Amino acid sequence: MSFSPIPSDFYGFENQLTDPEKAHLMRLREYLERDVKPIVNDYWNRDEFPTEIIKGLADVQAVGLGWEETRPFENSAVFRGWVALEMARVDASVGTYVGVQNGLVMGTVGVCGSAEQRAEWLPKFASGEVVGAFGLTEPLSGSDSAQGLRTTARRDGEQWVLNGAKRWIGNATFNDVTIIWAKDVADDQVKGFLVDTGSEGYAATKIENKQSLRIVQNADITLENVVVPETMRLQKANSxxxxxxxxxxxxxxxxxxxxxxxxxxxxxxxxxxxxxxxxxxxxxxxxxxxxxxxxxxxxxxxxxxxxxxxxxxxxxxxxxxxxxxxxxxxxxxxxxxxxxxxxxxxxxxxxxxxxxxxxxxxxxxxxxxxxxxxxxxxxxxxxxxxxxxxxx
CATH class of the missing domain: 1.20.140.10 (Butyryl-CoA Dehydrogenase, subunit A, domain 3)
Structure with a gap:
C-alpha cells in the first residue's frame, strides 16, 4: 500500500515519518475507514460502544506502540501522536477508548509499575484481552486532584482496603481492570492500584444523557471496602x-x-x-x-x-x-x-x-x-x- 498524506496535512508533516511508521499508519487508516467509520454515527446515536472493534484495533496494533514489552517496531512519539490524530479524525470516542487503554492505563503501568507488573499487564492490555479504565476524577475532585482526592487506601497486612468514589471514568461499564488512585491514610500520599472490577464492593454505573463523546461509556464508580492485594499496588506510584x-x-x-x-x-x-x-x-x-x-x-x-x-x-x-x-x-x-x-x-x-x-x-x-x-x-x-x- 503506497503512502498518501491526508489533504488536510497542508504542509506535509506526515512525510517526516519513517517508512515503517508510514506503512503502519496506512494500515490503521484503512481499517478505520473500512470497519469503523461506517458504524460510528449509529453507535453515537444509540449511546453505545461497538465492542466488536476492540479486537480489530488490537490486530492493527493501535494499542501498545510506546512500550518495550508490546511495541511492534521502533517508533517515535510523533508517530504515536499521528495515531491519536487518525483515531479522532474518524471518531473522537473511539480515539478516547484507545487513549484510555493505550495512554492512561498502559501509561500508568508503564511509568508506575514494577518490571514484573509491566511484563504481566502490558501485553494483556495491548492485545485487548483485558480492557482497562483510569480512575482519577471524583464527584467532588477534578482539577484539584493533587490536593482534593478523597478516595482512601488503608493497608491491612498484605492487602489494601479502598473506599471512595470516582466519576467520568471512560470504558468503565465494560472493562476488566480499573486503575484507582487513592490517598494512603498512613502518609497522605497518592498511590495507584489495579482493581479487578469483579471485586466485592466495587460498582460502576453508566452516566446517562451525555451529548458529547456519546460512544464512550463513562461511569460513576463506588468502592466500599474493596480489598486489593499488595501485588496489585503499582510499585512505583508513591505520590x-x-x-x-x-x-x-x-x-x-x-x-x-x-x-x-x-x-x-x-x-x-x-x-x-x-x-x-x-x-x-x-x-x-x-x-x-x-x-x-x-x-x-x-x-x-x-x-x-x-x-x-x-x-x-x-x-x-x-x-x-x-x-x-x-x-x-x-x-x-x-x-x-x-x-x-x-x-x-x-x-x-x-x-x-x-x-x-x-x-x-x-x-x-x-x-x-x-x-x-x-x-x-x-x-x-x-x-x-x-x-x-x-x-x-
Missing amino acids: FKDTASVLRLTRADVAWAAVGNAIGAYEAAVRYAGDREQFGRPIGGHQLVQDLLVKSLGNITASLALVVQVSRMLDEGTQRDEHSALAKAFTTARMRETVAWCRELFGGNGIVTDYDVIRHFADAESLYSYEGTREMNTLIVGRSITGQAAFV
Whole structure:
C-alpha cells in the first residue's frame, strides 16, 4: 500500500515519518475507514460502544506502540501522536477508548509499575484481552486532584482496603481492570492500584444523557471496602507526582486528538462544499464558504506544527509540563473554533449526524475539558512564564 498524506496535512508533516511508521499508519487508516467509520454515527446515536472493534484495533496494533514489552517496531512519539490524530479524525470516542487503554492505563503501568507488573499487564492490555479504565476524577475532585482526592487506601497486612468514589471514568461499564488512585491514610500520599472490577464492593454505573463523546461509556464508580492485594499496588506510584508523570505523556496525545477531531469536521465540510449546490453551483465556489475553510485549515496547520514539535521534544527528553499544557490548551481552543466554522458551513444539514460534522462539533466539548481544562493548562503555562503560581 503506497503512502498518501491526508489533504488536510497542508504542509506535509506526515512525510517526516519513517517508512515503517508510514506503512503502519496506512494500515490503521484503512481499517478505520473500512470497519469503523461506517458504524460510528449509529453507535453515537444509540449511546453505545461497538465492542466488536476492540479486537480489530488490537490486530492493527493501535494499542501498545510506546512500550518495550508490546511495541511492534521502533517508533517515535510523533508517530504515536499521528495515531491519536487518525483515531479522532474518524471518531473522537473511539480515539478516547484507545487513549484510555493505550495512554492512561498502559501509561500508568508503564511509568508506575514494577518490571514484573509491566511484563504481566502490558501485553494483556495491548492485545485487548483485558480492557482497562483510569480512575482519577471524583464527584467532588477534578482539577484539584493533587490536593482534593478523597478516595482512601488503608493497608491491612498484605492487602489494601479502598473506599471512595470516582466519576467520568471512560470504558468503565465494560472493562476488566480499573486503575484507582487513592490517598494512603498512613502518609497522605497518592498511590495507584489495579482493581479487578469483579471485586466485592466495587460498582460502576453508566452516566446517562451525555451529548458529547456519546460512544464512550463513562461511569460513576463506588468502592466500599474493596480489598486489593499488595501485588496489585503499582510499585512505583508513591505520590501525585507519579500520577502527573502519566498525565504529562497523555496530555500531548489529547492535543493530537483535538487536531484530529478538527480535521474530521474540516474534511466533512470540504466534501459538502463540493457536493452541495446553491444558486446554480457548488457552495465551495462562494467566497464566504472558502473563507470558513481557509480559517479552519489555518487552525489545523498551526495546531499540527505545535503538536509535532511537542512530541519531538518528548522523543528528545526535553518536554516539560508546560509544553504539553500549552499544546493541550491551544489545540483544543482552535479545535472549538474550527468545528463551529465547519458546522456553520452546512446550514441546517449540519445538525444531523448523517453528515458527520455535528458529531465532531459535540465531541469537541469533551476534548476541550478532559485531561486538564484550558484554564488549568493556562495556569501551568502562566506559572512557567512568570514564576508565580496563580492556582488559588
